[in-house]
Amino acid sequence: MLLDGKIAIVTGASSGIGRAIALRYAAEGASVVIADVIEAPIEGGETTLELIEQAGGTALFVRTDISDWNAVDALVMTTTTTFGRLDVIVNNAATYTSTTLLETTPEQWNKVLSVNLTGFFFCSKRAVQQMLEQEPVNDVRGRIINISSQHGMVACPGDFPYSVSKGGIVQMTRQIAVDHAAQGIICNAVAPGTIVTGKPGIANDPDALSYSRSRTPLPRLGRPDDVAGAALFLASDMSTYVTGINLMVDGGWMAG
Numbered sequence: 001m002l003l004d005g006k007i008a009i010v011t012g013a014s015s016g017i018g019r020a021i022a023l024r025y026a027a028e029g030a031s032v033v034i035a036d037v038i039e040a041p042i043e044g045g046e047t048t049l050e051l052i053e054q055a056g057g058t059a060l061f062v063r064t065d066i067s068d069w070n071a072v073d074a075l076v077m078t079t080t081t082t083f084g085r086l087d088v089i090v091n092n093a094a095t096y097t098s099t100t101l102l103e104t105t106p107e108q109w110n111k112v113l114s115v116n117l118t119g120f121f122f123c124s125k126r127a128v129q130q131m132l133e134q135e136p137v138n139d140v141r142g143r144i145i146n147i148s149s150q151h152g153m154v155a156c157p158g159d160f161p162y163s164v165s166k167g168g169i170v171q172m173t174r175q176i177a178v179d180h181a182a183q184g185i186i187c188n189a190v191a192p193g194t195i196v197t198g199k200p201g202i203a204n205d206p207d208a209l210s211y212s213r214s215r216t217p218l219p220r221l222g223r224p225d226d227v228a229g230a231a232l233f234l235a236s237d238m239s240t241y242v243t244g245i246n247l248m249v250d251g252g253w254m255a256g
């Protein structure tokens with residue numbers, strides 16, 4: 001198994017892409033800490049914790065708002081108290097408003113940036129503090145995987161704060177990768193294209209999905225497990241000399 005004995009935190013792992021990553025990591029032998037503001041999946045069904053335990057895996061749910069430093073601190077403390085170390089953190093939890101520059105209120109701007117940028121900053125900082133106290137394994141002290149978006153590279157029509165936040169995550173990834181490479185920290189991003197998840201709003205609007213289908217070279221939209229596969233590669237010892245990249249999982253959208 002690719003993550004045998006590894007300890008991983010996945011934020012926003014109750015639903016969607018984070019849930020698929022948590023399930024995949026657990027199936028590959030990792031002990032997974034599910035960090036989310038809610039435990040019930042947006043798409044319905046059993047919780048991520050229940051699914052992992054039913055499959056014989058190891059997991060823990062820790063209710064965490066990533067925009068709250070004290071909650072993030074407690075998340076890492078609980079992880080290390082329970083499992084002894086932290087090998088991987090997947091920064092996946094995010095929010096959006098579907099508003100343009102003129103529609104976006106200061107409150108909406110602050111909300112999106114506080115989760116999508118400040119939350120990623122808090123989780124990365126607290127994880128690296130912990131990782132630097134650990135002995136390296138195969139030259140790696142720890143790994144950060146940031147879920148960005150194709151909309152960190154091209155604009156997200158009608159979603160100003162989200163798009164700005166995703167652009168920031170792409171640059172945050174490079175900055176952490178460069179600043180902490182010498183200390184054995186590996187930091188990469190995964191940029192999904194259109195991935196069908198259960199979240200409400202524009203993301204599941206039939207017209208928007210139909211446009212995405214026609215715009216994507218591969219003849220289907222993405223699935224959460226497509227992103228999980230990329231996040232598995234970047235978490236595993238299969239990638240030990242890859243850092244600072246933004247790996248697109250978009251069916252070829254950004255190539256055309």
Ligand SMILES: NC(=O)c1ccc[n+]([C@@H]2O[C@H](COP(=O)([O-])OP(=O)(O)OC[C@H]3O[C@@H](n4cnc5c(N)ncnc54)[C@H](O)[C@@H]3O)[C@@H](O)[C@H]2O)c1
Nearest residue numbers: 012015016017036037065066092093094149192195197199
């Ligand atoms: N679905 C797509 O098409 C797509 C495309 C590109 C990028 N992404 C990115 O992938 C990631 C996951 O997207 P998704 O579609 O699975 O979303 P989702 O809305 O289905 O799930 C997001 C999860 O994050 C949790 N969350 C929200 N705010 C939080 C907070 N402050 N603290 C902790 N948890 C919080 C939610 O409760 C939810 O469980 C996001 O970063 C998103 O920007 C998704």
